Amino acid sequence: MIVFPCPSTGGGRQEVVMNTHARRGCTTAALAFLLTAGSGSGIAFADTGATVTQDTELAGIANSSSLTTPVVAQGTVDNADGTPAADTNVILYAWPNNDTEATLQEGDSVKLQPVARAVTDSSGAYALRMASLSSLAPQTANDGTVNLEIFARSGSKMVVSNFARKVVGSSSSAFLANSTSSDSTASLEDATTLQASAETNTLTLDADASTPTEDGATATATEDPSITPSPVTDAGSVTADDEATADTGVSKGCVTQLKKKLGAQWAIVGQTYSSTTGVDHKLVYTDGASSSLGIGVSASGKFGSYKRGGTNSKSSTSTTRYPTFGNHAGVYYKTKFQYGKYLVTCTSADSGSWHQTQHYEVRAMSYAGGATHSSASIPTATHCYAYEKGSTFTKKRSNAVTWTNGASLSDIIGVDLSAETGYTSDATVSYKFNATRHLCGTGGDPGGTHPYDFVAKN
Numbered sequence: 068m069i070v071f072p073c074p075s076t077g078g079g080r081q082e083v084v085m086n087t088h089a090r091r092g093c094t095t096a097a098l099a100f101l102l103t104a105g106s107g108s109g110i111a112f113a114d115t116g117a118t119v120t121q122d123t124e125l126a127g128i129a130n131s132s133s134l135t136t137p138v139v140a141q142g143t144v145d146n147a148d149g150t151p152a153a154d155t156n157v158i159l160y161a162w163p164n165n166d167t168e169a170t171l172q173e174g175d176s177v178k179l180q181p182v183a184r185a186v187t188d189s190s191g192a193y194a195l196r197m198a199s200l201s202s203l204a205p206q207t208a209n210d211g212t213v214n215l216e217i218f219a220r221s222g223s224k225m226v227v228s229n230f231a232r233k234v235v236g237s238s239s240s241a242f243l244a245n246s247t248s249s250d251s252t253a254s255l256e257d258a259t260t261l262q263a264s265a266e267t268n269t270l271t272l273d274a275d276a277s278t279p280t281e282d283g284a285t286a287t288a289t290e291d292p293s294i295t296p297s298p299v300t301d302a303g304s305v306t307a308d309d310e311a312t313a314d315t316g317v318s319k320g321c322v323t324q325l326k327k328k329l330g331a332q333w334a335i336v337g338q339t340y341s342s343t344t345g346v347d348h349k350l351v352y353t354d355g356a357s358s359s360l361g362i363g364v365s366a367s368g369k370f371g372s373y374k375r376g377g378t379n380s381k382s383s384t385s386t387t388r389y390p391t392f393g394n395h396a397g398v399y400y401k402t403k404f405q406y407g408k409y410l411v412t413c414t415s416a417d418s419g420s421w422h423q424t425q426h427y428e429v430r431a432m433s434y435a436g437g438a439t440h441s442s443a444s445i446p447t448a449t450h451c452y453a454y455e456k457g458s459t460f461t462k463k464r465s466n467a468v469t470w471t472n473g474a475s476l477s478d479i480i481g482v483d484l485s486a487e488t489g490y491t492s493d494a495t496v497s498y499k500f501n502a503t504r505h506l507c508g509t510g511g512d513p514g515g516t517h518p519y520d521f522v523a524k525n
Contacts, residue, residue, distance in 0.1 A: 345501045364426060402437050449509075
């Protein structure tokens with residue numbers, strides 16, 4: 068029995084109960100989770116009570132090679148020996164929207180929605196495109212956030228990688244921005260500066276997923292950390308049901324089940340630094356601020372077996388104004404997010420029979436709240452400019468800094484996960500100069516687009 072929590076028009080919780088032969092969609096057509104192939108390029112909503120097969124749904128998605136829309140994700144798929152994995156099916160799935168995920172209870176299951184597909188070429192390269200961003204509507208949160216996962220499958224081997232984006236603009240001129248962007252109502256003219264570049268990954272099939280390949284906590288901040296996508300294990304052959312023939316290359320899709328709630332865990336949402344006197348500094352984490360949070364992936368789900376498998380994005384639902392700090396202080400600002408342990412089961416065809424793969428993911432479910440801070444070492448910053456006494460500096464837009472150990476889960480799964488918050492109108496750092504001092508960026512000019520960290524200095 069599979070329970071699909073669905074948003075309702077009245078603000079309550081609708082549930083769709085499904086068995087293996089009869090599948091029902093949400094009663095609101097715009098929120099239908101199950102789609103069938105429609106005529107031409109369109110996709111029709113499933114009628115209530117209709118028998119719907121997931122392979123038919125995926126077949127209704129155009130192969131990316133036939134599309135000219137912007138690339139959402141790209142990269143290569145390799146075999147374990149480093150050779151290209153040619154003719155590998157690569158599918159992009161959208162997770163349920165943040166509002167839906169926050170309501171899940173232990174034991175609830177929900178189907179991941181396929182939104183793009185591709186097949187690797189002879190060099191193992193792939194590029195995923197969507198015919199229309201409207202296919203993301205049911206999986207998009209109120210603030211535009213959508214969490215996506217790449218599944219590359221060849222035979223009984225599969226590898227996954229997660230990332231998040233934000234749908235920006237209007238229904239007639241929408242594009243995808245980085246998930247930490249706060250410009251949810253930007254116009255199409257802003258696309259050249261706000262549109263996210265394609266997610267790029269090298270995916271490796273058939274590595275040993277039961278052995279951790281990263282030792283967890285490091286104290287380094289990087290703009291774009293190297294996160295190795297995680298392979299998963301084959302759960303074996305399963306008997307094809309009466310709904311479809313097990314045609315090679317056809318996928319029946321993926322379902323995820325919340326196995327356990329792991330509670331609220333601290334994550335870094337910002338940082339400020341001063342190596343001098345006469346400067347006050349603080350962070351405001353506003354209602355709607357988005358944080359990109361690391362995901363742990365494991366074949367077994369056992370402690371110590373997780374490795375980092377990309378990120379998802381969660382948004383705050385309240386405003387937190389942290390205390391003001393002053394002389395000779397480096398500060399990490401933290402809040403809590405609810406985390407859950409999920410079992411993801413995917414079914415696809417190989418050599419005339421259905422195969423299932425299963426893996427576990429530990430990922431943020433929702434924003435929880437709370438405020439604390441910890442001391443931070445002050446980094447080197449050389450891009451410096453003088454600010455006279457009485458002046459202030461506020462940063463509302465900047466590329467995010469990613470902390471590879473920014474979310475504290477090592478006591479639960481054996482590895483800390485990453486955390487990233489960009490400085491936007493929803494997450495703001497400010498410095499007040501009570502004396503003439505310098506403000507320096509670690510990666511560029513403080514007023515530029517790539518300052519990363521800010522350090523007040525003499």
